[in-house]
Amino acid sequence: MASEPSQDEVFLRVRRQLQEQQMEELVRAMTDKCFEKCVKKPGKSLSTSEQQCIAKSMDRYMEVMALVFNTVARKAQS
Structure with missing residues (x-):
């Protein structure tokens, strides 16, 4: 009988699914x-x-998305 997944495992699984989406x-x-x-x-x-x-x-689209992501991440940290 398999044990229930821990809260961390569920969180990681949901996070992975969101990243894939x-x-x-x-x-x-x-x-x-x-x-x-x-x-x-x-x-x-x-x-x-x-x-x-x-x-x-x-290529340009990926560069812009990376720039946007990095900018948002920097602003979130400050």
Whole structure:
């Protein structure tokens, strides 16, 4: 018979699930925004310029999200 999970275990499990949901939302938002920006005429495949645009857009999006996260974290600590 399995024992009940401790409060800490439950907290960690919920925290992990929230982090996974946040990551999924980030990827979904990034994908939607970059695709909308870079792909003007969707087709069966992406052109080289569309692929490059999406890659650059996703890089910038991640940089901005990291900057925002770090700024919020710094303000929370002060």
